[in-house]
Amino acid sequence: MSTSTVRELPAVAPAVTAELVAALSPRLRKRLDAGITKLADRPVVRDGDTVRITVDDEGSELELHAPGGVVADAAAIRCGCLLAPDCLHRAAAASAAPVADASADTASTEGADGTAGVGAVEAAGQPAPLPGVREIPVPDESATAPQLAAAHAVFEAVAAVLDAGTDGSGAVLQAELLRAAHTARLAGLPRAAAAAVSVVTGVRAARAADPAFRLTELVGAVSEALFVAHRVPHATGAELTGLRGTVRQPYTPDGSLRLYGLFSEPVLTASGYAGAVTWTADAEGRLYTVSDVAPGGTGRAVGAADRAVRIGDTALTHRELARAGLAVSGATVSPTGRLGAGAGVRAVRASGVGWRAEPLVRLWAVPVAEQVGRALDGGHELLFLEVTAVGAVREAAGDCLLADCGGVPLRLTAAHDHPELPHRDNLRLLAAARGSRLRVVARLVAAPQARAQLLATEHPMRAGSRVDVGLDRLQHADLPVPESPPSAAPLAPAAPVHVVRTPDEAPLHLLRRRIEQAASGGRRVLAFPGDSAADVHRLHRHGLGTAGDILDGLLAAAAERSRDAFGRLLPADTGHFARAWLTAARYTDEVDRVLCAAAWGG
Structure with missing residues (x-):
């Protein structure tokens, strides 16, 4: 289904989608993905809290009643076709709509x-817990039986999605994961439920070719869901409390x-x-x-x-x-x-104050390495930086702003790529303001290079003024006038594109690439890795022996298939592969944290 049609549909609670898909006959389940695709070209009309879709040429209408913007009951999705309520249309619409966040x-x-x-x-980030808040001792308790069952269900459902990859994770697999998420929420595991819903949202964005889809975000969601579900049965006390999460603060x-x-x-x-x-x-x-x-x-x-x-x-x-x-x-x-x-x-x-006046000026007085360390240790991810614009740097996801931050080459990226939000356009214009020294607010991105998402900046021309990069739209007139004769081009020249070459560094990308390949293409992509020995040897040669062993184990888990007494292949052990993949994902995350701190001078 096209992303434009999806945005017109109201959000649907996970339990509703799971219920409607489970009610389908085996024959209709096989046709569910095709049914979702057919809805993409059908007209959608919104009338207050009701959304109507014409599902066939006879004029039959499907109605989604969403008080408050959320469909919270299966009965709120009604279809006027002859096969209703046992038709495919209700489940297809629920499977195509955004997943509602229960909280x-x-x-x-x-x-x-x-x-x-x-x-x-x-999702926008929040400050660290305020100092002086007294921590309440947590009793040394273990997970309850319903929580153990819910964690197992989430792990198995996410493992099935990882085994199939985004292309193979159709509406039926998504519904199973939504059912597991609903079970986890009822069992008192809101963190696991939220992570499972994030996986479904990422899979749907990938299958719809949504421009806002980021494979790294899907990898993070899968890793979070597997980690929480894997640790809940073994955790006690404060660790278990953190793994359970909270719905209300x-x-x-x-x-x-x-x-x-x-x-x-x-x-x-x-x-x-x-x-x-x-x-x-x-x-x-x-x-x-x-x-x-x-x-x-x-x-x-x-x-x-x-x-x-x-x-x-x-x-x-x-x-x-x-x-x-x-x-x-x-x-x-x-x-x-x-x-x-x-x-x-x-x-x-x-009254407010400027960024260069008390008391806000003290936010920029904190050493950058200290700010990065605070963010990596679980504090808020905002960085208050003073940078000099250098130009643009070309990346696969689009050009980003290259800046110098106290001698550290910094890449400032867009916080959101939606074309109706000005993040990307503002970055391009700021890249043309070469030599401008600006104070900015950015959100840290844990990566081997110094990288952050630009959120706000001082105005390149107006002292004391600032720009909210996601809300305010810069114009060429807001840029410094280039030092060139009046006969030159009237607008600021396009910023040069720099290709940053880094020295031979630890090739952690050899492991990260396999992690992303599995999340996108499924286990079978890694089942026939070809000559992987060279990658393992290269990791060992650069002192990443653990990474080499983890990569070797991941590829072995992907290719491992057992046979029965008659020599027939048995179904793959999706749980074993998911645990090997989780080990690799958690390892690369931790190494990225270390390399990130080093890149910022920590």
Whole structure:
């Protein structure tokens, strides 16, 4: 199904999709993927909370009733064809629609019980837990029987998807994984449930050739789901608490706060949620966020910046708060720094300050290596950097901004590639402002090179002004005038494209490439690796003996097939291959952390 049609459909709860697919006959299950493809060319009409799709030439309509933007019950999907309710159309529509985040509908509001949901806004990153928060001792307990069963179901379902790859993971395999995610959520494993849903979302984006799909993100989702499901049966105490995760975070009173706006960024998730998050800081440099995330698409991600923030009676919009200040009384704050919006919270507009004035200037005074170390150790991933624009560097995913950060060659990439968001266009223009020295805010990307996603920057021409890269759109007139005669081209010349050559470095990509190949093409891609001995020897030669052994084990697990007493091949052991793949993925993640710290001078 085309990505445009998918965006018009409301989000559907995982349990609904699993229920509808399970109800299909074996014959209809085989036709499910073809049925999803046929819906791509059918007209979609939205009328309030109801979405209608004309499913055949006779005018039969399929209705999805989504109060609040989410289809939460199988009965809310009704079809007017002759075979309804046992037709293919209901399951096809549910399988094509975005997967609803069970907690995202409360992501930006505080509940009456003093808690708030952990929803789509988490994708935008959150501050580290605030200092001074007392940790409650966790009893040395083990997972319950329902949690053990749910973890096993998630592991088996993800292993089946990994065995098949994105091309082979059709709607039936996706539904099995959604069923496992629903079981995990009911058993009290929201972290495993969220990871499983992320895998389904990534697989669907890959199969639909969505331009926003990133293979590295799918690899991360598969790794997270397998890791949590694998560790739950063996964990106790604090580790088990972390593996279980939380659906709702407690909001604790924090008295009065004087906050200064830093920047705003749009939020747009593949699961059908959109909005904006505004980052602020207090006088001590602690970070707080104000979020507005709800079901919606690109229009909401862009428009949310001009909506009033949901705190107290203030009329400030997110765009205004990013440059102003906020005085809050009766504040409630989550452990990650999100401000609550309960009835007792009062907030009024206050004056803001520039990035080069107190108290915000102290954010840029922290050494870069220390900021990177904090992010890699589980703190917030924001980096406050002073850079000099060098030009553009060409990569497979598109050109990115090459900058010098205190002698460290830094690649600044787009936080989002959607064409209606200005991230990529702003990066191209900033690359033309060669020699401009700017303070920026970026989000760390753990990679062997210094890399970060650009979120906000000082204006190249207007002192004291700043640009929210995901919301504000730069023009050529905003760039410094090139030093050339008036007869030269009236617009700033295109920035030169640099091809950065690095010295012979540890060839960890030999292992990472196999990990990504398996996630994309499935186990069979690695079952006949050809001459892999050279890759293993090269890893050993560069001192990565463990990586070489892991690669050897991964390829052996992919090719391993047993036979029965009559010499017939038995089904592959998907669990064994998934564990070998997980070992490789976790190893490369840890090495990337070490190389990332070294690249930044840590």
